Amino acid sequence: MLDTLDLKLKLDKKDYEKMKTERMGKLGLLQRAVREAGIPVVIIFEGWNSSGKGVIINSLVQAMDPRGFKVHTAYHPNEEERGKPFFWQFWTKLPEKGQISIFDRGWYFQTVHREVMQQANALESAIAYSDINAFERLLTDGNHVIIKFFTHISAKEHKKRIKELEKNYGKDWRPTEEDWREIDIYQPLLKIYEEMFSKTDTAYAPWVAVEAHDTKYAQIKVLDYVINILNKKLEEVAAGRKTTVDKNKDSAIESAFYSSVLSKVDLSQIVSKKEYTEKLEKYQIRLQELQFKLFRGKVPMIIVFEGWDAAGKGGTIKRVTGNMDPRGYYVTSTAAPGFIDKGYHYLWRFWKEMPSQGMVAIFDRSWYGRVLVERVEGFATEEEWRRSYREINEMEEQLINSGSLLLKFWLQIDKDEQLKRFEDRQSDPAKNWKITEEDWRNREKWDAYELAVNEMLFRTSTVKAPWTIVESNCKPFGRLKTIKTIINAIETRFGL
Amino acid sequence: MLDTLDLKLKLDKKDYEKMKTERMGKLGLLQRAVREAGIPVVIIFEGWNSSGKGVIINSLVQAMDPRGFKVHTAYHPNEEERGKPFFWQFWTKLPEKGQISIFDRGWYFQTVHREVMQQANALESAIAYSDINAFERLLTDGNHVIIKFFTHISAKEHKKRIKELEKNYGKDWRPTEEDWREIDIYQPLLKIYEEMFSKTDTAYAPWVAVEAHDTKYAQIKVLDYVINILNKKLEEVAAGRKTTVDKNKDSAIESAFYSSVLSKVDLSQIVSKKEYTEKLEKYQIRLQELQFKLFRGKVPMIIVFEGWDAAGKGGTIKRVTGNMDPRGYYVTSTAAPGFIDKGYHYLWRFWKEMPSQGMVAIFDRSWYGRVLVERVEGFATEEEWRRSYREINEMEEQLINSGSLLLKFWLQIDKDEQLKRFEDRQSDPAKNWKITEEDWRNREKWDAYELAVNEMLFRTSTVKAPWTIVESNCKPFGRLKTIKTIINAIETRFGL
Numbered sequence: 001m002l003d004t005l006d007l008k009l010k011l012d013k014k015d016y017e018k019m020k021t022e023r024m025g026k027l028g029l030l031q032r033a034v035r036e037a038g039i040p041v042v043i044i045f046e047g048w049n050s051s052g053k054g055v056i057i058n059s060l061v062q063a064m065d066p067r068g069f070k071v072h073t074a075y076h077p078n079e080e081e082r083g084k085p086f087f088w089q090f091w092t093k094l095p096e097k098g099q100i101s102i103f104d105r106g107w108y109f110q111t112v113h114r115e116v117m118q119q120a121n122a123l124e125s126a127i128a129y130s131d132i133n134a135f136e137r138l139l140t141d142g143n144h145v146i147i148k149f150f151t152h153i154s155a156k157e158h159k160k161r162i163k164e165l166e167k168n169y170g171k172d173w174r175p176t177e178e179d180w181r182e183i184d185i186y187q188p189l190l191k192i193y194e195e196m197f198s199k200t201d202t203a204y205a206p207w208v209a210v211e212a213h214d215t216k217y218a219q220i221k222v223l224d225y226v227i228n229i230l231n232k233k234l235e236e237v238a239a240g241r242k243t244t245v246d247k248n249k250d251s252a253i254e255s256a257f258y259s260s261v262l263s264k265v266d267l268s269q270i271v272s273k274k275e276y277t278e279k280l281e282k283y284q285i286r287l288q289e290l291q292f293k294l295f296r297g298k299v300p301m302i303i304v305f306e307g308w309d310a311a312g313k314g315g316t317i318k319r320v321t322g323n324m325d326p327r328g329y330y331v332t333s334t335a336a337p338g339f340i341d342k343g344y345h346y347l348w349r350f351w352k353e354m355p356s357q358g359m360v361a362i363f364d365r366s367w368y369g370r371v372l373v374e375r376v377e378g379f380a381t382e383e384e385w386r387r388s389y390r391e392i393n394e395m396e397e398q399l400i401n402s403g404s405l406l407l408k409f410w411l412q413i414d415k416d417e418q419l420k421r422f423e424d425r426q427s428d429p430a431k432n433w434k435i436t437e438e439d440w441r442n443r444e445k446w447d448a449y450e451l452a453v454n455e456m457l458f459r460t461s462t463v464k465a466p467w468t469i470v471e472s473n474c475k476p477f478g479r480l481k482t483i484k485t486i487i488n489a490i491e492t493r494f495g496l
Numbered sequence: 497m498l499d500t501l502d503l504k505l506k507l508d509k510k511d512y513e514k515m516k517t518e519r520m521g522k523l524g525l526l527q528r529a530v531r532e533a534g535i536p537v538v539i540i541f542e543g544w545n546s547s548g549k550g551v552i553i554n555s556l557v558q559a560m561d562p563r564g565f566k567v568h569t570a571y572h573p574n575e576e577e578r579g580k581p582f583f584w585q586f587w588t589k590l591p592e593k594g595q596i597s598i599f600d601r602g603w604y605f606q607t608v609h610r611e612v613m614q615q616a617n618a619l620e621s622a623i624a625y626s627d628i629n630a631f632e633r634l635l636t637d638g639n640h641v642i643i644k645f646f647t648h649i650s651a652k653e654h655k656k657r658i659k660e661l662e663k664n665y666g667k668d669w670r671p672t673e674e675d676w677r678e679i680d681i682y683q684p685l686l687k688i689y690e691e692m693f694s695k696t697d698t699a700y701a702p703w704v705a706v707e708a709h710d711t712k713y714a715q716i717k718v719l720d721y722v723i724n725i726l727n728k729k730l731e732e733v734a735a736g737r738k739t740t741v742d743k744n745k746d747s748a749i750e751s752a753f754y755s756s757v758l759s760k761v762d763l764s765q766i767v768s769k770k771e772y773t774e775k776l777e778k779y780q781i782r783l784q785e786l787q788f789k790l791f792r793g794k795v796p797m798i799i800v801f802e803g804w805d806a807a808g809k810g811g812t813i814k815r816v817t818g819n820m821d822p823r824g825y826y827v828t829s830t831a832a833p834g835f836i837d838k839g840y841h842y843l844w845r846f847w848k849e850m851p852s853q854g855m856v857a858i859f860d861r862s863w864y865g866r867v868l869v870e871r872v873e874g875f876a877t878e879e880e881w882r883r884s885y886r887e888i889n890e891m892e893e894q895l896i897n898s899g900s901l902l903l904k905f906w907l908q909i910d911k912d913e914q915l916k917r918f919e920d921r922q923s924d925p926a927k928n929w930k931i932t933e934e935d936w937r938n939r940e941k942w943d944a945y946e947l948a949v950n951e952m953l954f955r956t957s958t959v960k961a962p963w964t965i966v967e968s969n970c971k972p973f974g975r976l977k978t979i980k981t982i983i984n985a986i987e988t989r990f991g992l
Contacts, residue, residue: 040840083852085796085898091847096839126622127897134890141883142841300581343592344536345638351587356579387637394630401623402581 001197001461002152002190002209004469006264010214023223024063030230031064035098037237040144042095043226044103047151049179050161052215053104056151059219060102060226069100075109086110087135094139107132108148108200112192116185129199140204145233148205149222150193151212155186191463198397198462203387209458211260261457262450265412267473276476283483284323290490291324291360298357299493300404303486304366307411308449309439310421312475313364316411319479320486321362329360334369346370346380346388347395354399367392371456376448389459396465406465407489409482410457411472415446497693497957498648498686498705500965502760506710519719520559526726527560531594533733536640538591539722540599543647545675546657548711549600552647555715556598556722565596571605582606583631590635603628604644604696608688612681625695636700641729644701645718646689647708651682687959694893694958699883705954707756757953758946761908763969772972779979780819786986787820787856794853795989796900799982800862803907804945805935806917808971809860812907815975816982817858825856830865842866842876842884843891850895863888867952872944885955892961902961903985905978906953907968911942 011019034041043060045053061069072093081089087107095101111128136146153161162179182189201207208225212218271279294301303320305313317331332353341349347367355361370388374380380388400406413421422443425435442449461467468485472478490496507515530537539556541549557565568589577585583603591597607624632642649657658675678685697703704721708714767775790797799816801809813827828849837845843863851857866884870876876884896902909917918939921931938945957963964981968974986992 080852083794083796085850085895085900087894088847088850091844094840094844096836130622130626131890131894131897134887134894138843138887138890139841141887144841298579300579340592344590345635345640347634348587348590351584354581354584356576391630391634391637394627394634398583398627398630399581401627404581 001194001201001207001458002150003194004261004457004461004467005152005209005211006260007152007154007157007211007213008264009211009217009260011216011220013216016216016220019220020059020223023220023227024059026227027060027063027223027230028065030227030234031068031100033234034100034230035068037234038097039233039237040095040097040139041100041147041230042103042139042144043100043147043149044106044108045149045151046105046108047149047210047212048153048158049182050158050165051151051153051212052218053151055215056149056210056212056219056222057102057104060222063223064100068098069102070095071102071104072106073104074106075104076113077110087131090135095144107135108196112189112196115192116189125195126199129196132200133202136200136202136205145229146205147226147229148207149210149225150197150207151210151218153212155183157213158183158186194463198393198464201389201393201459203383203390206386206389206459209260261454261469262412265469265471267412267414267417267471269471269477270474271477271480273476276480279480280319280322280476280483283480283487284319286487287320287483288323288325290487290494291328293494294360294405294490295328295358297494298403300355300357301360301490302355302399302404302406303360303362304368304406304408305362305364305411306366306368306372306409307470307472308413308418309442310418310425310434311411311413311472312478313411315475316409316470316472316479316482317362317364320483324360328358329362330355331362331364334363334365347391351395355404357403367395368456368460371460372449372452375452376445389456392460393462393465396460396462400464405489405493407486408460408465408467409470409485410453410467411470411478413472415443417473418443497690497697497703497954498646499690500757500953500957500963501648501705501707502756503648503650503653503707503709504760505707505713505756507712507716509712512712512716515716516555516719519716519723520555522723523556523559523719524561526723526730527564527596529730530596530726531564533730534593535729535733536591536593536635537596537643537726538599538635538640539596539643539645540602540604541645541647542601542604543645543706543708544649544654545678546654546661547647547649547708548714549647551711552645552706552708552715552718553598553600556718559719560596564594565598566591567598567600568602569600570602571600572609573606583627586631591640603631604692608685608692611688612685621691622695625692628696629698632696632698632701641725642701643722643725644703645706645721646693646703647706647714649708651679653709654682655679690959694889694960697885697889697955699879699886702882702885702955705756757950758908758965761965761967763908763910763913763967765967765973766970767973767976769972772976775976776815776818776972776979779976779983780815782983783816783979784819784821786983786990787824789990790856790901790986791824791854793990794899796851796853797856797986798851798859798895798900798902799856800859800864800902800904801907802861802864802868802905803966803968804909804914805938806914806921806930807907807909807968808974809907811971812905812966812968812975812978813858813860816979820856824854825858826851827858827860830859830861843887847891851900853899863891864952864956867956868945868948871948872941885952888956889958889961892956892958896960901985901989903982904956904961904963905966905981906949906963907966907974909968911939913969914939 045057047053057071061071070093074089074093077089090107093101093103111132115125140146162176162183166176197207210218210221305317307313321329321331337346337349350363350367353361370380370392371385375385396406422435422439425431457467457469470478470481541553543549553567557567566589570585570589573585586603589597589599607628611621636642658672658679662672693703706714706717801813803809817825817827833842833845846859846863849857849859866876866888867881871881892902918931918935921927953963953965966974966977
């Protein structure tokens, strides 16, 4: 999930100061409301050393009445805590009703730290994460709000910051040894964090990643998120029930600050006609050979295509299958659920289509409709589509654990390119059938879709089933990238 | 959980026939209502071979319109199913809205079978159970009803039945090889089943164990349970929300047929004055030695006492601690939560009291109040106390995983014995303070408490943290049993 983020996001100083003042005022009022409503709030910050957690926490608490919050630094348990069961240290620091406990690291850091340091085995880690989920579920079931931030910076930025610290303050000012160690193991640690996200990103306590290269941006994102979650919880309490779907409210929660995954996609990438023709032929021949390997090796393969209208899903699928043996693959197009589908669970119609050993199933749109069209159009309630991220992640993990190869492609184009293609279609009699009123209606909801796509890409990019974002403003570029990705995945599977 | 059941329960033929006719009529009506409400229902039967699943399923479907249900035998996947991801076979057999799918074994049997046959490792089993939970949660979140029965018979009964089958029909009639194998591995398999229960007994899809020595009894229990769950779901749907606590309804669901754990306790066990005095002294000396071992070995120990009013908790704790070093133990009495406690999660005040390494914490009443007094008096909603079984099991597993020794005692007396003790207390000026109006009020609710105790003992007797039921009509007997159990547990821990 972390590597999907756009770390270049930033705010200029003037905007930042204006925004901060406004948000701090709001947060101050909210804290009082939370106290009156008797809601216990837990905010936990995890993230890299030097990613600015201190500054962010400071801007949070500046707005608040000090009698209403406590900040706990829980990097390592103290001696008394080490003698107690693991969660004891956190239980004893939980907020009373109406209070806010802020953890500067906590159960996650300690778990990951233990994994890194003591080389915990897979079973121990699995147990640890399920204990964490149990802990958080128990708290949210017990009316607590849990907000989980992860402040993210790149290895390069991390290094830069430590060097600056050493230069400005000398090595004695704060122990930088642990920082250097973290930089040394940045890549393996990143992988552990990604695994941690997959296992603990739940509907009741979702993760919020904070792009932290620009600390001003990070502060505002955190303030915004806290404000919106507290507002939402207060509304729930006032209404005496879980809030139902309200698309405007929802957008407010995510806010513009959520749109980070797509913003870093470089759509200017192109490929020449000549290169395209040559490579396409080569790739298609290779894919045919590999399809035979899948068949012989009894490996089922699932390929998912999602993307904007007119992004080129159909054309890409045509090229992917161009040289494949039709007895070994099938394409399933996902439209609105039919009469029979509606009689079943929303995942039922996709489960039915899952491939047998050695077969390739290609989904032209898929179960992700749940968190795209069904979310945007309000066909699913907020509770339903929020729950779906996890349901989908779990389904995909089950598929992979039972031996399937799973690839997911998001075909990305920008709004201008889409307009161009729509107009082309409309004016070309041969393509006219491809464009409908609905496409134009969807286009009007571009922003709402973009929000949904960003969140989908973030929450369902797991270690085992990451999304591949395909830059498709140049169709040939996108097609080559897609086929190459498929080839690489099969080759990796067979150790080629 | 299974070994807590009373397998002697039975019905005479006349009662059985009357009950069955009445329940079949009800079930027929309910099936129609379920169809109209569009509720998909999944009923799964797991259990031993020859435990009578066929007969029970038959009595269920006899009452129903055949267009509304399907029975699936899912002992082993067929060839097509083996080529698909594990859950595919079950997804494709799920009921449409308003339909009922009955599984004669399914995802549990196949998982356990794989574990037994292929010696799956602990991690694989952990994953399998969490996949199952994800599958069931997804279905219940998607409005399905899931009812899970386990038909239980003893190894002896199992053997008897197979022998009879072979005698009556010859060995060719049905392959009994698998039956004999199951009898051979009955004990290890029982342990695996117990582990399966601990991992998959959830609030959204709880297990129902069926005492199946008497098939008549088993049939009625199953019919009753299905009827009550469907009734409840229909009420939920009609009300458009989760049903809230309604103590009369609740009793109806559990029905008299739930009260199986306590019914088999033999309260006639006694011990002579002489034996008591001798053993008590010996035990207390041994316990003192062992307490020192705990301290040196840095093992924290948690002992929980629950039981009826006047069952002798205080006296037992006195004897347990009689010779212990007071610097190494403390007793925590749990009364109604105080002003501060009420500001926190219900488990908070117990977590605070968890012992450090080498310490012994004795709880005179405990977190189990949640599913006893809070349930019976309506201080917790049904949703809250139902959820608590799992929250408690998870907490205890966390404590044990982090090194604690945990023992739980239920002090059992019968209603007559309680009355006798109450009257003694009332007439003895030295004991008068021990008896209050509240004790008498609680006594009036004996039946409601008995229901709650039975369910508690069943749902929270896990492999790692089983309950010890202490027969306490004879106080000395109960005390000796308790201390001996503590001694044995510590000795086992240290391999003595």
